[in-house]
Amino acid sequence: MVVRLQYARSASPSTIVIASDRTLVALDSRTDPGLVDQLWGQVSAGTGFESLIGSIPAESAGRQLAFVAIGDIVERADGAAFHALVNGPIGFDVAAAGAPRHVAPTGSSPWLRTNLQSVSHIAIGADAETPQFPLGAGVVATSRIDVAIGEVAQATASTSQRSGEPGSVLLDSHDDAHDGQTVAHVPSANTLTGPVRLADVPHTRPTMMFGYRVNGGQAFALDLPHRYGRSPRVVSGGEARLVPLLSPTKTVSATHLDLRQIGDAVVVSDLGSTNGTSVMEPGAHWRRMAPGESVAVAAGTFIDLGDGNVIEVMPGVPLR
Template sequence: MAGAFYSADVLEPGADWRLLVTDRFIGAFGPATTVSTMSNLWRIAADETLGLDALVAAVPTRGVATVDAFALAAPGRTSTFVVRGRACADVSVGGRVRRVDARGSEPWYVAELAGVEAFALGPLQRSPGDLRQTQRDLPIDGGVVFGPWVGWSSAPVAPPPRSAPPPVQQPLPSFDPQDTNVLGDLGRRAASLRRHRSEQPATAPTPETEVAAAFRLGDRPPERVDAPVYVGRQPRSPRVTGGILPRLVRVESPSREVSATHIELRPTGQGLMLTDLESTNGTVVRTPGTGVRRLESGETLPVVPGTLIDIGDGNVIEILAYR
């Protein structure tokens, strides 16, 4: 039986990573990740109707709550790893350990590996070692804890020795008391993961809750937005399994005004959201009744039917009401 474990070593105050474990996903998130973000990720990870793509999409990559470093894994016959920033995954396959890191990819890097025997998620500074659990490491069945890294092995995870001291958790002075209470609640729920699977995730929409919308690019036929849509000269999307697959829409841009992956259209329970994916030449939006504005690099904006989105080189996207 496979299992997860984590290091109980204490780092300097504020340097511990946030480690998330369920029976489907394992993740390590950088020290700057807020507890509110972890609470939301916990709810999504515990919902069996949502896949890895929903969990990755819920990690903030822009704004004040940006998670600039994380590593996520979905173990299985073919295991999927998603890494961002200064995070990495050290993975053992066939007795050999390889490191999966972001390699400068934005917003993240995805790898799929078959026959994974063990792995560890954490910061790039971590030494890969042999990935085996030591007597100092503690098993974790499910929950959110603090620590320098989290590991997983296809072999049984040994219980901690009786003489092992309990892990010491460092306080987070930058978090307000309400967030600290949330953290304590997450810890108390660690032993009862399955009890919370019936909870509805707060911010992860499903196809049934998404607002119906459609778009038309130039004189092309209208297309419904029932999944994330990436538009650009050579659009790319994360190769994440499970859930709804994103759609790639390629446009012509002879003068290269349009970036490779220029914008994202994402349906949510609150409406259709437009995000400029840090494009080179920007995105101009004409919203009915409010005039014209240029999005900031990386900015997200809700859009309504009648909105026109100009991404350059004559490529104009019209938002339509889906019927």
């Protein structure tokens, strides 16, 4: 199984993370060190999920223990499956079948137990404002941890190997689905300088990794081209991550939008949607894109696909 973990260093860590390739436990940073040592012994020994959660107490250091436990991670063809138990307000985010979701107790219950399927990403903590570092099996104090599983992890690992820089993450872009489209330039902090054909944009090594989030949810990296729609698809020979969106009125087309990073540029492409796409760059007004138009945009840009589905382009994180 391919699992890739990364964590953010922080001067004021909020979480202690105990990790292996099949288990992840995130605890309040005030947890008794003796308990952390005990749990690390179990995780490193490969203790199963049921035995692990049975050994986690309700309190630590005289207070209720808040934690997330994820275990028995198994990679399948459509993503990972695992068991999870959330106790207290920490919660975590996942990308399941390409769609973001926050997992946390609701209502009056202080805990939640669930099984999840088709997961490619797991994230715990606030969005990282600093570079993230790779983590194998171990214990770290952090404010944020991200886990990529299966093909997503393999893609980042393979690009790191090609770079010759251990731990780095590089972009492997593909333009198969966009040959012949024109990219219009919008003033932004990227490397495109005027109208160009998308196929002619140089695939230079990026120095930043940009991201996105849908409707203010969890942020994810633009490590591959992403396609959004009610039931998005990829043309033959192309490669993209598919992100289904809810659209009760069918304002959003089945395959509506493509978002990708090329070098240090982020390119938005309307895929001939029926009801159109609007973009708003920082400090500018909403502008409606022409059907099939592609445009380079800056971090902080909002993209409206309709039916309340708004994508935000997130700032880039420097690559090592």
